[in-house]
Amino acid sequence: MSKQIRFNAFDMNCVAHQSPGLWRCPGDQSWRYKDIEYWQDIARIAERGLFDAVFIADVLGTYDVFDGNDLAAIRQGAQVPVNDPVQLAAVGAAVTEHVGFGITAGTAFEHPVPFARRLSTLDHLTKGRVGWNVVTGYLPSAAKNLGQHDLVEHDARYDHADEYLEVIYKLLEGSWEDDAVVRDAESGVFTIPEKVHHIGHHGTFFDVPGIHLSEPSPQRTPVVFQAGASPRGVRFAAENAEAIFIGGPTKEIARSTVQRIRKALVDAGRGRYDAKIYLLSTIITDETAAGARAKHADLLSYASVEGTEVFFSGWLGVDFAAYDLDQPLGAVQSNAIQSALAAFQGDNERGETWTVRDIVRLGGIGGQGQVFVGSPSEIADTLVDIVEETDVDGFNLAYATTPGTFEDVVDLVVPELQRRGVYPQEYAPGTLRHKLLGAGDRLPANHRGAQYRVGGPLSTIDDVTGTGRPDPASGPGPTTA
C-alpha cells in the first residue's frame, strides 16, 4: 500500500461523546472534561501517536427527540452538559509541538467578523495547528434557544453557510497582505496601512465593509474540516473542505461515498486528493485477540440503551421511545429505523431476525461508526484492507473510554502499522495544512478561498483610491466618522 494511514482523535467537550453510558466504566476519565490537565493529556497522547489532530465536535442544544423532551439526554449525560470547544485548542497547543486541533463551530450562530478573529487568534496561538470543522446548524433545540424559531431549510442553510465562508475567506485571505506588518521602529510604522484592505462585502446575509482585525496567521484560513453526506453537503465540502469526515457501515458504502467526494472535488476544480477523507471508527484492541474481545464485552456492558436511543432519535429524527425494543426489525414500518439498520448492515448477518434492541446495542459504542475489535495485528489487517478497498485516507477515531481507547491505539496499533510501513514514523514539519497536504501553509491556489485574495478573481476590496479605502468622492464610506 502506497498510502500512509492517518488518524484523528474524535472527542467533544463533554462526557462519553459517542459512547453513551461509558462514563460509568471505571477506567473512563471523560468526566475530567472540565479540566485543562485532561485536555493536555489527550493532546499529548494524540501527539505521541502522530495523530493529525484532536477533533472536537460540538452541539449547541440538547437531544430532545426521544420521548419528546430532554430528560433522558440529561439523565444519561448524552452530550449534555457540553462546554465550548474553542478554548481547548490553545491549552493543548501549549504542551505539544505538532498535533493539530480541529474545532467545531457553526455558521448559524455567530457573526463572521468576531468569529474570523477567533480563528486567527487560534491559528496564531497554536502556530498554525488549527482546523475549523464547519457545521451549518443541526439540533432544533439549539435554534430554539437562540431565538431562531426553526432551523432554516436544509439547502438554504448551505446557501447561508456559503456566504458565511465567503466573508471568512475575504477577511482571512483578502484583508491583510503578507508584508503589511513591518514593525519598523525606525520609521514608527507598525503596519503599512495601504496593505490592509477593506473587504467591501455587501451580500444577502452579511454587510461587512471594513478590515479584518487580526494580522495574518501561519495558515491564515485554518484547515477546513467538514462532514456532510447529502448531495448539497458534499458539494459544500468539495468546494471548501480539506479534511472530510464520513461514516460507512460497509466497505462498499464507504468506497461509494469516497468516490462521490473525489469526483465532487474534481468538479469543484480541485484535485481528487486535495481533501483527506477520514472514516468514523472505533478501535477496541489489546495485546491479544482474546483480550480485545473480552475488553469489548466489558465495555459493552456499560453502554446505555437509553442513551443510544437518545442519540439515534436525534440523528434520525424519529422517536425511538415509540418502539418496542424487542420488536423484530422486519416488522417495523419506519424508514428511519431501516436507515438505522443500514448503518449497521455490515454486522447484520442475522438480517430480518434482528430486533430494535440489536441496533441500539450496536450503536452503544462509537455511535454510527464501525467498531473494530481485535489484536493489533488484526486491527492493522482491517485498516489496511479498508484503506485499499475504499480509498479513504485514514480514520476518525471515536472512543469507548478516554483516554483508554486512544492510548490503546497509540501504544498497540500505531507501532504495528509502523512496522508494516503504512503509518508515519514521525511528523512532517510545518503547519497542520502542510502536514496534511504537503503543499505549504496556505490554501492552495485552486481552493475557493484563495480566489478572494488581493488581486484574486473574487476579491471585492474597496481599493479605488489606491489606499485600500473607498473613494471619498462616492459619498460617506464606512470609514467616514
Place this chain on the structure above:
Amino acid sequence: MSKQIRFNAFDMNCVAHQSPGLWRCPGDQSWRYKDIEYWQDIARIAERGLFDAVFIADVLGTYDVFDGNDLAAIRQGAQVPVNDPVQLAAVGAAVTEHVGFGITAGTAFEHPVPFARRLSTLDHLTKGRVGWNVVTGYLPSAAKNLGQHDLVEHDARYDHADEYLEVIYKLLEGSWEDDAVVRDAESGVFTIPEKVHHIGHHGTFFDVPGIHLSEPSPQRTPVVFQAGASPRGVRFAAENAEAIFIGGPTKEIARSTVQRIRKALVDAGRGRYDAKIYLLSTIITDETAAGARAKHADLLSYASVEGTEVFFSGWLGVDFAAYDLDQPLGAVQSNAIQSALAAFQGDNERGETWTVRDIVRLGGIGGQGQVFVGSPSEIADTLVDIVEETDVDGFNLAYATTPGTFEDVVDLVVPELQRRGVYPQEYAPGTLRHKLLGAGDRLPANHRGAQYRVGGPLSTIDDVTGTGRPDPASGPGPTTA
C-alpha cells in the same frame, strides 16, 4: 491604613495597548502578543506580584475618527491588529494557581446562549478564576462591520445590556441546581434531569426557553467587571459589577467618583464595599528616584504623537487632526479638547499656556490614566495617599512597556508596600470572587444575579409540571419534537 492595596494588570491582545508607539522601545515585548508563551509569562509575573487579575481589554473595531479614517491607527499599531481575548484565560491558568483573568466581551455582538457557555467553560478551565468585563458596545467601526448601521443610542444600549445580563444570570445561576450532576455509576444517572431547569426567558430582545448547556462551575457567574462613568453606566455597574474600573486625573475627582459609585451600590441594595474599585494608573519606577525619572524620559521618547491623537480622537469623538498641535489650549473652542485637558488637570500647572501637544504628550503613556514616576518609596507614598484620600481599593495598572512595567511593579513596588503592611503577603485561598470579596465563591444573596436562582424572586423557570419542563397541556413547548 487598614485597607490592603490591590493591583490588576491591564493588558490587551495587541501591541502597546494604552501607550501608542512604545512598541518601538527596545525592551518592549508586546509584539509577542500572538504567542502562548507571552501570555503565560504575563500571568506568572502577575501571580508573582499577587495581582488580583490580568485584565484583558478589547475592541472589535478600529479607531477611525482621527482624520476620518483608520490609516493612522493601522500605521501606529494602535489597538489594531487585535486578537480575541477569550482564549487567553485558559493558557494563563495552565501555568498559574491563583491569579485571575478578566476577559472583556460585549453584550452587543454575541447571543447570550453561546456566550454563557463560553463563560462557564472559562470558569471551569480556570477553576473559578475568571472575571467578565462587560462592555455594551463602543466603537462605531465595530458596529458597522457587524452589520449594525449605528450603535444604538447610549441609554438604550444599557437597556439591551440589562436584558443580556438577565439571560446570562438565568442560565448561569438558575438552570442547573448545585446537586444536579451526580455521576452515579450504580444507577446510571449522570445528571438528575429534574434539577436542570428550562429558564423560560421571553423578553424584548431575547427568547431563550431552554436550559444552560454547562454544568455549574466554581463561581457560576464569573466576577463581573465594569467600567462606566455616565450616570446610566454607574447604575449598571452598581447593579452588576463586583470590580469597577475608574479614571481620575486628580484625587478630588477620583474621590467624587468613588463616592458616587459607593452610593449607587447602596441604592442597588448592596454594601458600599461589595465592589472593588480600581483606579487606572501607570507606574514607572526604578531603584532610585533619578533612575525612575530617567526611565520615564526614555519611555516618553518612544511615545507616538499620532498614535495618541488616534486614541484621543476615538475616546472623545473629536478629530484631533483638525487642530494645530501648537495651538494654546486657551484658544481652542472645543468641549472635547477641554475634556481632554480635564483628564490631565492634575498635571496642568501651566494652565492656559498649554498647547494641544502638551495634552497629547501626556497621554502618550498609559492613555487617560495617571502616570506615577518615582522610587519604590515615592510610589508607595503616592499609592497609600491616594487610597486613603479617595477610598479606591486598588489600581488598574496599564503598562508603558510589557512585561517591563509590570515586572518593575512586582519586583520593586510590591515588596515596598508589603514592608509597610499595606499589600497582601500571600493570596487568599479560593476562587477569584472569594479572593476579592472574601464571602464565598458564588454571587452573594444581595446581588442582582442571585435573584434568578431556582426559588429566587426573579426566577422564570418553566416548572409547572414539577419536572422542570413546561406543562405539556399548554401546547407544544420548547422540548416538543
